[in-house]
Amino acid sequence: MANNFPSSSGTQPKEPALLHDLNEPLIEHAEGQLFLTETFKIILEEVLCKGTDVKEKVCEWKEPEELAVLLDLELRDTGEPQGKLLKRVKDVAKYSIKTSHPRFFNQLFAGVDYHSMAGRFLTEALNTNLYTYEIAPVFVLVEAEVLRGMHRLVGWTEGDGIFCPGGSISNMYAMNLARYQLFPEIKSRGLWGLPRLTIFTSAESHYSVKKGAALLGIGTDHVILVKVDDGGRMIPEDLEEKIKLAKSEGSVPFLVSCTSGTTVKGAFDPLDHIANLCEKYMLWMHVDAAWGGSVLFSSKHRHLMKGVDRANSVAWNPHKMLVAGLQCSALLLRDTTNLLKRCHSASATYLFQQDKFYDVNLDTGDKSVQCSRKVDCLKLWLMWKAVENISSTLERYIIFFISKYYQEQLSKVAPLIKERMMKEGTMMVGYQPQENRVNFFRVVAFSPLISQKDMDFFLNEIERLGKNM
Amino acid sequence: MANNFPSSSGTQPKEPALLHDLNEPLIEHAEGQLFLTETFKIILEEVLCKGTDVKEKVCEWKEPEELAVLLDLELRDTGEPQGKLLKRVKDVAKYSIKTSHPRFFNQLFAGVDYHSMAGRFLTEALNTNLYTYEIAPVFVLVEAEVLRGMHRLVGWTEGDGIFCPGGSISNMYAMNLARYQLFPEIKSRGLWGLPRLTIFTSAESHYSVKKGAALLGIGTDHVILVKVDDGGRMIPEDLEEKIKLAKSEGSVPFLVSCTSGTTVKGAFDPLDHIANLCEKYMLWMHVDAAWGGSVLFSSKHRHLMKGVDRANSVAWNPHKMLVAGLQCSALLLRDTTNLLKRCHSASATYLFQQDKFYDVNLDTGDKSVQCSRKVDCLKLWLMWKAVENISSTLERYIIFFISKYYQEQLSKVAPLIKERMMKEGTMMVGYQPQENRVNFFRVVAFSPLISQKDMDFFLNEIERLGKNM
Numbered sequence: 001m002a003n004n005f006p007s008s009s010g011t012q013p014k015e016p017a018l019l020h021d022l023n024e025p026l027i028e029h030a031e032g033q034l035f036l037t038e039t040f041k042i043i044l045e046e047v048l049c050k051g052t053d054v055k056e057k058v059c060e061w062k063e064p065e066e067l068a069v070l071l072d073l074e075l076r077d078t079g080e081p082q083g084k085l086l087k088r089v090k091d092v093a094k095y096s097i098k099t100s101h102p103r104f105f106n107q108l109f110a111g112v113d114y115h116s117m118a119g120r121f122l123t124e125a126l127n128t129n130l131y132t133y134e135i136a137p138v139f140v141l142v143e144a145e146v147l148r149g150m151h152r153l154v155g156w157t158e159g160d161g162i163f164c165p166g167g168s169i170s171n172m173y174a175m176n177l178a179r180y181q182l183f184p185e186i187k188s189r190g191l192w193g194l195p196r197l198t199i200f201t202s203a204e205s206h207y208s209v210k211k212g213a214a215l216l217g218i219g220t221d222h223v224i225l226v227k228v229d230d231g232g233r234m235i236p237e238d239l240e241e242k243i244k245l246a247k248s249e250g251s252v253p254f255l256v257s258c259t260s261g262t263t264v265k266g267a268f269d270p271l272d273h274i275a276n277l278c279e280k281y282m283l284w285m286h287v288d289a290a291w292g293g294s295v296l297f298s299s300k301h302r303h304l305m306k307g308v309d310r311a312n313s314v315a316w317n318p319h320k321m322l323v324a325g326l327q328c329s330a331l332l333l334r335d336t337t338n339l340l341k342r343c344h345s346a347s348a349t350y351l352f353q354q355d356k357f358y359d360v361n362l363d364t365g366d367k368s369v370q371c372s373r374k375v376d377c378l379k380l381w382l383m384w385k386a387v388e389n390i391s392s393t394l395e396r397y398i399i400f401f402i403s404k405y406y407q408e409q410l411s412k413v414a415p416l417i418k419e420r421m422m423k424e425g426t427m428m429v430g431y432q433p434q435e436n437r438v439n440f441f442r443v444v445a446f447s448p449l450i451s452q453k454d455m456d457f458f459l460n461e462i463e464r465l466g467k468n469m
Numbered sequence: 470m471a472n473n474f475p476s477s478s479g480t481q482p483k484e485p486a487l488l489h490d491l492n493e494p495l496i497e498h499a500e501g502q503l504f505l506t507e508t509f510k511i512i513l514e515e516v517l518c519k520g521t522d523v524k525e526k527v528c529e530w531k532e533p534e535e536l537a538v539l540l541d542l543e544l545r546d547t548g549e550p551q552g553k554l555l556k557r558v559k560d561v562a563k564y565s566i567k568t569s570h571p572r573f574f575n576q577l578f579a580g581v582d583y584h585s586m587a588g589r590f591l592t593e594a595l596n597t598n599l600y601t602y603e604i605a606p607v608f609v610l611v612e613a614e615v616l617r618g619m620h621r622l623v624g625w626t627e628g629d630g631i632f633c634p635g636g637s638i639s640n641m642y643a644m645n646l647a648r649y650q651l652f653p654e655i656k657s658r659g660l661w662g663l664p665r666l667t668i669f670t671s672a673e674s675h676y677s678v679k680k681g682a683a684l685l686g687i688g689t690d691h692v693i694l695v696k697v698d699d700g701g702r703m704i705p706e707d708l709e710e711k712i713k714l715a716k717s718e719g720s721v722p723f724l725v726s727c728t729s730g731t732t733v734k735g736a737f738d739p740l741d742h743i744a745n746l747c748e749k750y751m752l753w754m755h756v757d758a759a760w761g762g763s764v765l766f767s768s769k770h771r772h773l774m775k776g777v778d779r780a781n782s783v784a785w786n787p788h789k790m791l792v793a794g795l796q797c798s799a800l801l802l803r804d805t806t807n808l809l810k811r812c813h814s815a816s817a818t819y820l821f822q823q824d825k826f827y828d829v830n831l832d833t834g835d836k837s838v839q840c841s842r843k844v845d846c847l848k849l850w851l852m853w854k855a856v857e858n859i860s861s862t863l864e865r866y867i868i869f870f871i872s873k874y875y876q877e878q879l880s881k882v883a884p885l886i887k888e889r890m891m892k893e894g895t896m897m898v899g900y901q902p903q904e905n906r907v908n909f910f911r912v913v914a915f916s917p918l919i920s921q922k923d924m925d926f927f928l929n930e931i932e933r934l935g936k937n938m
Contacts, residue, residue: 044505071610141533221658222659
């Protein structure tokens with residue numbers, strides 16, 4: 001194969017015979033499009049109609065061994081006929097969790113938005129990559145416009161940003177940018193020779209802060225956990241003490257990762273107060289608003305993030321509270337000095353030619369640590385375009401509801417109720433312990449498909465499932 | 470909002486009134502499904518029929534300012550009616566690049582596979598997350614089966630792996646795993662106190678190796694570029710010299726990143742030879758087979774990757790040569806000691822409860838540095854299921870063709886031809902310089918939609934576009 005390439009001296013390919021059986025394209029469009037159309041019908045019926053119907057189950061629980069047989073999971077050397085493949089499509093839909101079901105309270109994503117869904121199908125069909133204007137003219141502009149819209153909500157008139165594959169990666173970007181700004185030589189020389197760097201975040205922040213510190217070579221020991229109050233909010237006084245302590249021990253504090261909407265309690269850290277400390281100690285202020293960021297759409301609730309405009313960076317996942325669909329996750333930056341590109345650029349000549357016939361500043365690829373980057377902005381743009389009076393509409397989405405702690409002595413109650421729940425498939429909600437408290441249910445309720453009846457159902461169903469234990 | 474949460478002492482929400490306007494769900498399914506159906510029709514017509522028709526243009530070039538107006542890009546506070554939104558959908562399709570067009574030779578992705586497309590639509594509709602069996606029972610099993618299939622092709626009977634958001638991230642994973650295996654304390658303590666770590670890769674390897682080294686705190690200076698031969702393949706003798714040199718300077722070599730299918734020339738490094746050196750010097754052998762990995766499906770061409778079974782890790786993107794659609798990118802590991810999980814785990818209690826009612830080894834989330842992780846395996850599983858005699862079918866895909874270098878004195882020829890090409894929209898192909906050679910066209914030809922006629926067209930069209938310069 002490698003022999004097929006012209007060598008640097010320009011010799012001809014040695015096996016031109018390879019091209020001989022290429023008289024016709026290899027694809028049958030009509031048959032393929034029929035398959036796709038049939039799949040679309042199954043999606044409409046099984047996922048979008050039955051999957052959102054309260055009379056249907058949220059899940060059709062199967063043990064892994066049984067499910068593998070039902071799906072005919074095994075990959076073989078021989079292909080299957082179209083009819084059999086359509087049965088696979090139907091089975092995948094049947095045995096998958098119906099995350100759009102009104103009684104799916106299990107995760108920080110749920111629901112369905114049809115404009116977003118249309119944007120997602122279109123994105124998949126167009127199958128392109130968000131690194132140059134040349135290859136994605138529409139999406140480069142759409143991404144910039146969506147980022148501008150999000151900037152405005154944060155309170156910035158300008159700035160930078162990028163869509164990332166999830167909030168954890170956005171948080172890592174923030175860490176990498178913060179340390180690069182402080183020590184630009186890190187990019188070429190690495191961490192050697194630099195003092196120990198320290199990150200501060202609340203004890204209830206997302207685990208991705210530690211994951212990021214490990215990946216970036218900073219180490220989880222250098223993520224200092226700041227105490228929280230009863231509501232789960234970072235205590236600024238404890239933050240200041242810990243900053244002082246780290247400095248006195250010879251470490252270099254460089255970043256505070258605040259949380260707007262913690263994963264379990266949904267708490268919002270006091271951003272304004274923390275911003276004062278970041279200014280005082282010259283630290284990068286990052287806000288992990290993966291879950292909570294969408295309150296910025298609500299004039300009623302945006303006060304929860306007061307001070308966010310003073311942050312250096314904000315991670316915000318519209319795939320969560322805004323129902324934009326996985327994945328849709330933006331990192332927003334206040335920076336206007338092209339820090340993102342300076343920090344991440346590699347200037348590959350095959351992709352980012354500087355002698356192009358258009359403004360190469362439109363090529364966003366060098367802002368990313370990825371090369372291929374999925375288009376995640378179109379769906380949000382389309383649903384944003386669709387919403388009548390976005391502020392008041394989105395306010396209705398924003399209802400958090402966390403169940404009361406189950407103060408039973410036995411932590412086994414929640415896991416048992418959960419098992420019964422999954423096997424009956426009537427609803428889905430997650431449980432977990434916290435600090436010295438036993439397992440409790442964390443009900444996440446924000447999907448536009450939920451009504452009061454579903455919340456009543458939730459409480460009654462927990463009671464019913466808990467009988468005869 | 471934060472006041473709505475019960476505090477740890479169990480007080481009631483203070484604003485139960487919030488639930489009052491929730492008597493009905495907020496969504497109109499019928500209208501939404503109609504919009505989605507209309508979008509599907511547009512996708513069929515504009516993207517899949519016209520977009521793959523040689524009589525139609527590959528792109529409808531517009532300058533950014535003009536395109537912004539045509540799309541009515543701006544996001545406003547008021548919503549648009551369905552008819553207008555459908556026009557947006559149509560316009561997005563119209564002005565986007567037709568990457569499935571037979572005359573799109575521009576990138577390492579192209580073409581369309583309808584079974585994959587069906588899998589992608591289904592994935593989007595099911596909207597779930599690949600971190601626990603509970604939330605993605607079908608996809609956890611499908612991912613494991615697809616990884617098993619890929620392992621077999623690499624030549625392993627067991628191993629580990631994970632789908633990542635692109636090959637660059639897969640390459641970073643390999644770096645992180647390699648250094649963690651050598652110095653497990655890195656995860657908690659970071660790079661401080663450790664000797665300088667060195668990575669080796671060929672001068673023609675992908676730029677993500679340097680990007681990864683920068684992100685991981687290793688630094689681009691510690692990526693040593695090994696010389697290549699005329700065909701663009703790493704020279705093992707130079708590798709050995711550079712390993713010895715680094716050691717003599719007090720560095721710790723820990724990883725060789727080989728390439729199977731370089732980005733510009735499509736060269737395959739001599740894996741067996743490099744494996745000997747990795748064994749001799751006890752280095753982690755990683756193979757970046759993002760582009761070339763798919764030759765493993767071909768009994769005729771898999772010899773190009775002889776020795777890949779001796780690697781510790783392989784990055785392979787079926788979204789490239791296999792036409793699986795962006796993104797579809799796997800990291801494969803020979804390891805059977807749960808290294809991936811040990812290196813990346815954070816054991817979040819809200820997600821990875823250990824008292825679940827099923828085998829928690831099925832929860833894959835702690836293998837990832839992400840939290841939310843998109844489902845990228847279903848489309849590959851479905852197309853794999855569909856292919857009759859996969860080995861011989863895929864062999865037809867595997868045709869590389871790199872155009873002859875334009876040995877003109879002026880490097881401006883290719884950019885000018887490119888400009889004319891884009892503005893007429895007749896085809897798309899990328900150009901770049903290399904070493905001391907001027908700009909040349911890099912024709913990527915592997916899509917199943919291409920026939921001999923399209924290759925003829927390519928050569929004639931370059932000639933036509935180049936007239937009157």
